[in-house]
Amino acid sequence: MGKLFRVISLLLTMCMLSGLIAGFAGAEDVIDADLTCTITLGNWPADTAPDAEKALFEGYKATMAKQYPNVTLVPDYYSYTLSNYVPMAKGGTAPSIFQPPFTDPQLLISQHLVGDVTDALEQFGVLEQFSPSYVEMLADENGRIFGLPRDGYVLGMHLNVALFREAGLVDDEGLPLYPKTLQELAEYGQIIKEKTGKAGLVFPASETYGGWLFTNIAWNFGCVGESALEYQDEDGRWVCNFTSPECIAAMEYMRDLRWKYDILNADATTTDWAGAHSLLGTGEAAMNFAADDSVDQPTANKGLPVEDFALIPFPAGEAGRYALAGGTCYMFAPNITNDQAVALMAYLKILGKLPFLDDSIIAGMRADYAAKRDRGAPVIPAISAWNDEEYNAAKQAIVNEFSNVDMRLYADFFDSISEGTITLKSEEPVFAQQLYRELTAVVQRVITKEGADIEKALRKAEESFQEYLDDEINDY
């Protein structure tokens, strides 16, 4: 009997202790039990998604349920396109959070089709840390924030440093003397072509790539603001503007690259994005307009040693220094309440999208960088959306641990973004792909026919794209 009593006493003590521990843990887990609302989460993994991905999101959901027990999460398989989102936003059925590409935020903001999360960011204490580079893309003219970056890239230039070395374009320390302006790009390309016989610049001008890259050059020639390639007039109609003096000058620059400086790769009109990386990686071209998210393409995928590779900022033009920032962002339904906005920020914090680091995020970063290093891809930091020194330093420390590159070959690229010496721009606001297709045809004409009438070709493209805008948006 005494023995039984002791066992029961022990069991009761264990139960009490475990309840106490659980009670303490629960108290720590719960962040806000008063927050009561429902949020629908777009882009929830479909039933056909890999099990690991589904488990990951179920884990986020469970964590959210612990920390905010009165917030109800409703998974939604919704996947954003501009055409399917607009009627949902107008009808009040859009999911609370969804993921548009960086081509669309400014259009959605201007049409009042997305929700404001500025106050919620302030509540989390991170509003002041939001990088100014992203404010222009994700905020309105009053600085109100309507989105957060999910992942992104900034267009710059990839260099084959070995060809720069062969052409004698290196300084005393062996670092490439890279072009800082578009004019220098033409001149340096010419030197490389003469000295090495290889293309100075690979320019993928097939399909829509030519127009896509051309818009970046055009911005640097002044095709922004009132001279933008497309804009809304006072009546709200979208107007195409390919025949501004700035755009004509940019296209004349394209002509000079081919016919005056002769620095382009031979098959530019059939070269695509992958082909361009291949030509740079295999030493057939010295420079390629490309972004920080594709540094593994010429290196790990095409065999260019990381020590022969550099990433530089987009060269400046006559009218400034602009570069495309692309990728995907998070945006929010136009009818979200403040409580929902706070709950959505809490959800993004769990996803690791706010400037807070926890063990699982750190473990994920370490695994990613280790894999990159193992396959010969440059280990470089991702562009941070946050100017939080402590947070960025902690992330940089993890990068440094796995670093396999000389960061001097990348420093100017990252500095230009963090210091704001380059202006980041999102893609043209409406029907960008069709705009690129029209401009690609002009680029192709200009680089394959020496005497092509640039103004006439641009006017034709302008008429064609204007008809498209009228058909698809102005007179819809």
Add this chain to the structure above:
Amino acid sequence: MSGRTGIKTHAKLKSNVQSWLIMLPGLILMTFFVWEPLFESIRMSLYKTRNVELVRFIGLDNFVSVVGKDNFLQALQNTFFYTFWSLLIGFVLPILLAMLIGETTRGKSFFRMAVYLPNMLPGLAVIILWSAFFSGEKSGVLNILLAKVGMQPQSYLTHSDWVIPIIIVIATWKGAGATALIYMAGMSSISPELYEAAAIDGASIWKRIIHIMLPAIRKLAGTLLILQIISVFQIMYEPMVLTKGGPDNASLSLMQLMWQYAFGGSMNYGKASAVAVIVTLILLVMTAIYSFFNRKQSDWD
């Protein structure tokens, strides 16, 4: 009397039911995978669309808009050029191949297989293979060969005048062998006695070809001609992979234009359907012309 007729009708019906049952799977497949999309495409071409949804009826506006654009006229002209070059390069070649292989006494099976081999390669692999051959870089195979004889490298696929003939050369390389086999089958049905009689009469090889072989394969050639025109008129993946329709739309085909409207970023299925309907109408007219002349020729015979 009426009882006998009833039995006959019943038997006929029974035999028809069996025939219909045999055809039923094919008819169901045709209905869902050929006729329904065809009619849906015609219907869609008359509507303003949002993705695949029909928004409102707009009559022939899609046709007017599509036909009024420069890229349509360019694509139409290109498609006729494709057909022209295909007939010039690709129509006679299979007949010549069939004749040569037919005249071969040793290794006939080898040559048959050899000419058919390119047809067995996947289409995209063929295009990628030839893109390496016609690459304008110094590493392009043709440029390496030219360098051996002291010539400068050339850009082939960026030259608007060369690009269509080059694509047709590639398509012919892939497809001529299969057509040659059909011609060989046709030629093998010619009675050897005709050749023997002609040989006894002292007819040369050319006279035998002109007076015996060509008349014998005329109808077959006519059928293959119209099939070739229909096939080349729908050319799409070759320019799409090799040149993406460039440079400056110089190799853009009608089918590729249709693809661009539907999937090239604008998702305008109404206009894409309008292009598809136009292509169908052109092919119907061409087939009707061919049938008309073919029937007249048969009447003369």
